[in-house]
Amino acid sequence: MSTTTAVGEKDPFVRLPARIIFTPRGLDLVGSSPSVKKVTSRDGLPKEGLESESYNAQTIQKLVMKSCIEEINVSLPDLLRKRFEIISTNNLIVYGVLYKKLTPSLARTLFESSVVKEYNRKNPKNSIVDLNHISPQKVEALQQNNPELIEGMKRNLREIITEKILGATSLNEEDQQARVRALPRFLDRVDPRIWFIFYVISHTGFKSAIERTFASMIYSYLQHTQIATHLSNLLMEFIQNAEKAHFERLIVRHGLADREAVDLFLRDAENRRKVTALAQKTMQMLELSWTMNPERNTIGQQYRILISISNYGLIDERLSQQLARKMKTNTDGISLASFYGSDEEDGKLGAGLGLLYNSYLEDICRQEGIQYRCNIYPEPKREKTTVRIDMTL
Structure with missing residues (x-):
């Protein structure tokens, strides 16, 4: 299949390297394709699916609508440079469920x-x-x-x-x-x-x-549609926080800069390329996944979407509880502008804009009768910290 796009045409492909895992229904539909093979799920399990540098957005959305996709997962040394592609993926999944x-x-x-x-x-x-x-x-x-x-x-x-x-x-x-x-x-x-x-x-x-x-x-x-908009904003805020924590860990561990100098170090484009290459070389990847398992997680006309963002490095129990309390903070009457120029420490999961977007989503979902949860927790066995957004539409 050609992926060439004529000048002026919208590219039908999302250029996001990903593993796409099929449900049993999906395998019945595409299982005979030679591209289908064993790929690794977010939890490290071998599953039937595809692995590609890009995918056709319309095709994937149709498969989501037909409950053919169980998981889309991404593993990269950095994620922010794929902002557009991540938001596109998030939107096509959420809109696919809404269309369904x-x-x-x-x-x-x-x-x-x-x-x-x-x-x-x-x-x-x-x-x-x-x-x-x-x-x-x-x-x-x-x-x-x-x-x-x-x-x-x-x-x-x-x-x-x-x-x-x-x-x-x-x-x-x-x-x-x-x-x-x-x-x-x-x-x-x-x-x-x-x-x-x-x-x-x-x-x-x-x-x-x-x-x-x-x-x-x-x-x-x-x-x-507010759900897709605010969910994408929240997702990118958490990714930004995770990427900073991810880079900070690599920079300090490999003696590239002191912890206090990390921000200044990362402002240099060449330094950022170096630490990204280091993450690739040491296989220290950021992980992002969307899970939609209709056989296990869907009841009646409700459809569950589980989004996970993971970075290497553990938060301790004290910080985990502190962040959990922070996520429940009342943000009524607080605008987005109030978070710009805040004295709050940058890069902490659940801080700043992430808190406000989470509050917006909670309010919208409550009004619409939609189940919504957002948790931040350590995964000691994987040596990672994970943010999990769980929504049942």
């Missing part, structure tokens, strides 16, 4: 809505109570014979929802733009059967009511 949950979530809300209940009351012979009761032949006929109608419905809803997003004073500009960008992709992933329901009901006296209901449903579901 979109149809059941919309269907549940739709069938519980007053407009569908009223339509069913007035049309008992043609009542709509379940997606599986809708004729596939009728859905296919609508798609083939009137594709412009579906595109017109999407376009109209996109205008209504975009106006609502941009008029929401409770949203900051970053969240507004994230939702506006995500909106067309979510509309394109709405199940054709749901568009069929919209079409049928909109051709009755319930046109404006079903339009309002649809716009409200999609607008509400787009709130989940």
Whole structure:
């Protein structure tokens, strides 16, 4: 498969060296590929998967949506230079789960809505109570014979929802733009059967009511995009802290600089290249992994994502407990700006912006009824310190 990209085209490949481990379902789908081999999981176990310097983003997202991927793990001497690729990977995983949950979530809300209940009351012979009761032949006929109608419905809803997003004073500009960008992709992933329901009901006296209901449903579901935004921010903050602790350990152990001079040492690009090469030579790697195991970790329509960031070096029990308490600090009313220029010591896991992003995520997940935990702990057997973010969408 060629990975050449023409000038001006978006590169479909994410240039992040990674091991991709498949679930049993994934192996049924791709197991015959000669690229599939034994690769090492985050826990050091041999698993069936792929190892590559890059991967096709669209293909991986489709595999996530089909519950075919158990884990994506990365092991590199440094991670910050791969910031864009890490955020892209995190987003495609989170959005893949959100796309997967979109149809059941919309269907549940739709069938519980007053407009569908009223339509069913007035049309008992043609009542709509379940997606599986809708004729596939009728859905296919609508798609083939009137594709412009579906595109017109999407376009109209996109205008209504975009106006609502941009008029929401409770949203900051970053969240507004994230939702506006995500909106067309979510509309394109709405199940054709749901568009069929919209079409049928909109051709009755319930046109404006079903339009309002649809716009409200999609607008509400787009709130989940905040999770991807803040999760990526939190992830990169923890990676920055882990990389600094990782480099500091190497620099001090190999006598490249005193602990107090580490920051100054790392500001020099050549020094940074030296310590990165040293990490590579001594196999002292930073580890990052996303685990999504539907067979063991998924219940019903809930999907669990486990993210781990590990660096060599252990924190003691006292510091572990101190950081655990810090993660629970009340940050109500604290803005991002208040963390710039802080006197707090740099590079400590759970400090600074990481604390604030963690608090934001906790608040968002609490409001949305999403299970969320973030822990920092030592792994003595691996001689590492690990941050673990655990989220069930």
